[in-house]
Amino acid sequence: xxxxxxHIHTTASxxxxxxxxxxxxxxxxxxxxxxxxxHDTTGGIxxxxxxxxxTQLEVIPGVELSAEQGSREMHILGYYVDHxxxxxxxxxxxxxxxxxxxxxxxxxxLAGMGxxxxxxxxxxxxxxxxAFGRPHIAVAxxxxxxxxxxxxxxxxxxxxxxxxxxxxxxxxxxxxxQMIKDAGGLPVLAHPRRQEDIVAxxxxxxxxxxxxYYPRYSAVESEALAMLAERHGxxxxxxxxxxxxxxxxxxxxxxxxxxxxxVERLRALGDRHVAGRSQHAGGSD
Ligand SMILES: [Zn+2]
Ligand SMILES: [Zn+2]
Numbered sequence: 576x577x578x579x580x581x582h583i584h585t586t587a588s589x590x591x592x593x594x595x596x597x598x599x600x601x602x603x604x605x606x607x608x609x610x611x612x613x614h615d616t617t618g619g620i621x622x623x624x625x626x627x628x629x630t631q632l633e634v635i636p637g638v639e640l641s642a643e644q645g646s647r648e649m650h651i652l653g654y655y656v657d658h659x660x661x662x663x664x665x666x667x668x669x670x671x672x673x674x675x676x677x678x679x680x681x682x683x684x685l686a687g688m689g690x691x692x693x694x695x696x697x698x699x700x701x702x703x704x705x706a707f708g709r710p711h712i713a714v715a716x717x718x719x720x721x722x723x724x725x726x727x728x729x730x731x732x733x734x735x736x737x738x739x740x741x742x743x744x745x746x747x748x749x750x751x752x753q754m755i756k757d758a759g760g761l762p763v764l765a766h767p768r769r770q771e772d773i774v775a776x777x778x779x780x781x782x783x784x785x786x787x788y789y790p791r792y793s794a795v796e797s798e799a800l801a802m803l804a805e806r807h808g809x810x811x812x813x814x815x816x817x818x819x820x821x822x823x824x825x826x827x828x829x830x831x832x833x834x835x836x837x838v839e840r841l842r843a844l845g846d847r848h849v850a851g852r853s854q855h856a857g858g859s860d
Contacts, residue, residue: 577605577606577607577835578604578605578606578607578829578832578833578835579606579607579608579609579814579829579833579835579837579838580601580606580608580609580610580814580815580817580828580829580830580831580833581608581609581610581612581635581637581652581654581786581812581813581814581833581837581838582610582612582639582652582765582786582789582813582814582815582816582817583597583609583610583611583612583814583815583816583817583828584612584613584614584639584816584817584818584819585597585611585613585619585623586619586703586704587611587613587616587617587618587619587703587704587705588613588614588615588616588619588639588704588705588706589613589614589704589706589710589818590613590817590818590819591818591819591820592817592819593619593622594611594619594620594622594623594626595622595623595625595626597609597611597623597817597828598623598626598627598630598632598634599626600827600828600829601632601828601829602627602630602631602632604827604828604829606632606828606829607631607632607633607835607838608632608633608634608635608838609623609632609633609634609635609828609829610634610635610636610637610652610654610814611623611634611635611636611637612637612638612639612652612653612814613638613639613705613706614638614639614640614641614705614706615638615639615640615641615667615670615671615674615705615706616638616667616671616705617636617637617638617656617658617663617664617667618703618705620634620636620637620658621658624636633838635654635655635838635841636654636655636656636657636658637652637653637654637655637656637760638652638653638656638658638667638755638760639651639652639653639765640652640653640670640746640751640754640755641743641745641746641751642745642746642747642748642750642751643743643745643746643747644747644748644773647770647773648745649748649764649765649767649770649773650764650765650766651748651751651752651755651762651763651764651765652762652763652764652765652786652812653754653755653758653760653761653762653763654760654761654763654783654784654812654841654845655759655760655761655841655842655845656755656758656759656760657758657759657760658758660757660758660759662757662758663754663757663758666754667705670744670746671705671707673743673744674705674706674707674708674743675707676744677708677741677742677743677744678697678707678708678709678711678712679694680741681709681712681733681739681740681741682694682697682712684738684739684741685712685716685721685732685733685739688732688738688739690716690719690721690732690739691719692712692715692716692718692719692721693715696715696718697711697712697715700714700715709729709733710725712728712733713725713728713729713733716728716732716733748773748776748777748780749780752777752780752781752782756781759845760845761783761784761810761841761844761845762777762781762782762783762784763782763783763784763785763786763810763812764777764782764784764785764786765786765816766786766789766816767785767786767787767800768789768792768796768800771800771803774803774804774807774809775807778807778808778809782807782809783809783810783841783844784804784809784810784811784812784837784841785800785801785803785804785807785809785810785811785812786800786812786813786814787800787801787803787804787811787812787813788801788811788812788813788814788831788832788833788834789813789814789815789816789831790815790816790826790830790831797813810837810840810841810844811834811837812833812837812841813831813832813833813834813837814831814833815827815828815829815830815831
């Protein structure tokens with residue numbers, strides 16, 4: 576049976592494995608397709624495409640965007656985006672810059688409370704990630720002896736109710752969907768459990784799919800989400816949301832059963848079909 580995993584993070588955002596390592600694991604595990612879906616960046620895609628050359632693995636170019644409606648946050652995956660698209664790259668730069676500015680403001684707030692952490696050090700901890708943010712500040716706080724743990728940094732200072740918290744710049748759901756569609760991609764609502772009520776509205780805005788298969792979703796929950804997708808003419812997709820953290824508790828790339836049909840339907844709907852085995856990726860982001 577062929578397996579697919581349509582939600583994977585790499586070192587291009589906040590994942591632990593490089594794109595090439597993700598491909599290697601997927602090939603070893605005999606997967607037929609993986610989607611690289613880093614936060615606010617497509618920077619890992621070319622490396623994954625190159626690594627998959629000469630294998631049977633299809634690498635689907637993807638991205639994961641955050642959007643907010645009222646006080647509710649949702650994540651929108653984009654599949655088969657044209658990652659060479661200039662307008663898409665410009666918008667992703669704006670999102671990544673906003674993450675940095677937000678982190679900078681939090682570091683300033685902390686300093687105002689007498690907890691100095693070096694901005695250079697925060698940037699050093701973050702490295703090349705596109706998912707720059709609070710976890711990196713938390714590590715700096717711990718290093719500086721201000722807290723004993725990452726959790727403590729969050730609940731005392733930089734968590735949503737913490738005194739050094741700064742709200743994030745967010746796209747509206749309509750903007751996130753449009754951004755993906757403008758780049759030729761297919762927007763899919765990520766981890767939609769308990770967000771069932773927004774599905775109809777998003778479907779009206781051009782949503783293409785719903786991530787019905789996801790870690791810790793029971794068979795009954797996945798079935799209900801797949802039926803909800805069906806009702807709105809959406810494709811039921813799925814993946815592990817693999818990051819490689821310790822907290823993933825043994826979860827590996829490909830560990831969530833996703834019907835192969837998901838990929839076939841996405842592919843049929845998409846304009847493009849970028850196959851790892853036939854595409855030679857040139858340049859980098
Ligand atoms: Zn997400
Ligand atoms: Zn994710």
